[in-house]
Amino acid sequence: MYSRDLIEDILRKADIVSVISSYIPVSKKGRNYVAICPFHDDTNPSLSISPELRIFKCFVCGTGGNAISFIQKYEKIPFDAAVRKLAKLIGYNDPRLEQTYSAPKIDEATKRLYDCIDDLQAYYSYSLNADTPEAKAARDYLSSRQIDDIAIKRYSIGYSPLDGAKTIEYLKARGHSIHSIESIGIAYARESGMADNNAGRIVFPIFDASSQVVGFSARRIRDDGSAKYVNSPETPIFVKSRLLYNFDKAEGEARRAGYIYLLEGFMDVMAFNRSGIEPAVALMGTALTNDHLRLLARLKAEVRVCLDGDAAGQTAMMKIAGLLRKAKIGCRLVDSHGDDRDPDDIYRLDGAEAVKRLANSLVDPLDFELGYYINTKKLETPEERRHAVESFIPHLQSLPPASIEFENTLAKLAQATAYEPSAIRELVKLARGPSLTKEEAILTKESISRTLNNRDPALRRLMKAEETVLTYMMESKEAAGKFESRIGFLYDKVNNLVADSIIEYRQSHPDEEQVDQAALIAQIESTMEDSGPQMTRAIADLAWNPADRYRSDLFDECVNIMLDEKEKLRERKKAEKTLNSPTTREEKGRALKDMAANARKNWAKFRK
DSSP: OOOHHHHHHHHHHOOHHHHHHTTSOOEEETTEEEEOOTTTTOSSOOEEEETTTTEEEETTTOOEEOHHHHHHHHHTOOHHHHHHHHHHHHTOOOHHHHHHHSOOOOOHHHHHHHHHHHHHHHHHHHHHTSSSHHHHHHHHHHHHTTOOHHHHHHTTOEEEOSOHHHHHHHHHHTTOOHHHHHHTTSOOOOTTOOOOTTTTEEEEEEEOTTSOEEEEEEEEOSOSSSOSEEEOOOOSSOOGGGOOBTHHHHHHHHHHHTEEEEESSHHHHHHHHHTTOOOEEEOTTOOOOHHHHHHHHTTTSEEEEOOOSSHHHHHHHHHHHHHHHHTTOOEEEEOOTTOOOOHHHHHHHHOHHHHHHHHTOEEOHHHHHHHHHHHTSOOOSHHHHHHHHHHHHHHHHHSOTTSHHHHHHHHHHHHHHOOOHHHHHHHHHHHTOOOOOHHHHHHHHHHHHHHHTTOOHHHHHHHHHHHHHHHHHHHOHHHHHHIIIIIOOOSSHHHHHHHHHHHHHHHHOTTOSSOOHHHHHHHHHHHOTTTHHHHHHHHHHHHHSOOSOOOHHHHHHHHHHHHHHHHHHHHHHHHHHHHHSSOOHHHHHHHHHHHHHHHHHHHHHHHO
16 A cells, blocks of 8 residues: 555646546536546536546536546556556656555565475476477367467466476475475375376466466366366465455456456356456355455456356355355346356357357346246245245335236246245235325325435434534634544444544644645545445535535534434434334334424424
């Protein structure tokens, strides 16, 4: 991560209008500039650029930020890469940019293992291209699998000679110890001497996210009765549960495309790549782990799961979809339509277009689950059938009762569970809750409408007061000090995070009366990956909708409003708790009426 003073210096010297205009056309409009927003389907210029504040904001999709933010979002690259790109665009040179980009330091023991396995990989590559009969047999095998020289180079494919003892002698001649050779997992000391476990096999190296080779998967090319694949064991540098095959190459492509395919084996990845689908990684036969989920989550991309079409593969896809959903990672699944071949077989037998058709046969997890129950694993016991229905009730509740989506899902669920559609429909009605009187229904609709449209008077007044306080905190050191001494935290989660960031910014810039909003955004986006976009949007909103100039009495008025409206919200939540608790229908009706009466009273006060 680059230092804060370096980032702020780059931002100060960058003309945000020139930076954005190097990507999209911009035109002047008053004091600002406008452009067609590239972050949504825009037809009229809705992106506004302030050269004075050095930030931009779209008034339709809400995207905003500074020059670094624009580059990061437009090119879909990490924050540090966007900093380097901005520096390059404006001709900014600083040795720290290169130093931070260099590889992270590793301990000496790990470095010895990396050196050893790097030399082994070079030996395997050399052996595949050697002018020997067994090397030719290896190349012929790859050719029969439609793996050409381009693919061999791209995936660093190699060959381990039949005489495995020579591999060990080569590594020892390169100065590597027996301990290092054993520690990278290719051989162990035996009475007959050490020999390469991969001997006589095509070797596929496995790289970590930093493109460092850490292990191998070796495939036999002769039918000698041995295992089809020999994989590296767990070593200090190779932990299979932390790795996804091809992640180092697919990461950038996934960020640009907005999706990534999760496949079963590395040959499947090659089939996808050779079919023109670049963002693809493979599990290599392991279950999806928390480390895998962290790798996928950082891409901010939809995960498209495509495992083998057999029963085992489809069952694994069901489990993976559940894990992705729990981790809040968007996903869809590839529907194989009963074809149990893997992508590699499809590519070799039917070609690239067939792989593309497979890849584009996407369904959402719930549709896949229904298809799974219908085609792969029939629901047999009453318990299984009941559990399936119960798991789908929340989804059916979320659909409009008379919609095509509702009826289609209902029909599939009835087919999968053998329940009558009318029985499932009745369960959905019960799940929606008991029917209310006409007056209660009107009050309920009014309450929900105000919440959804943010028209609740208490909440609106509170949010307005909090936004005014944030504006004052950026404008005045006195206001920031009064926030710390009198308020401390804000009701809205994003507002509260912005307030904390302003305080942190002021602590590192004690001489500044006004906060540099472009620098504040850089501080947030470099350290707060998850909530950064929401905070950036909030700051951009404040910049284009500033409050009145700071006055101490206006700040005090905001504090009083915040205390008053928080109390009203506490009362409302108490009523909602009563409404949602297991009480009688009459008690729920009274709670709804109380909520509506309070809402009407607060709305009248707000309008005054």
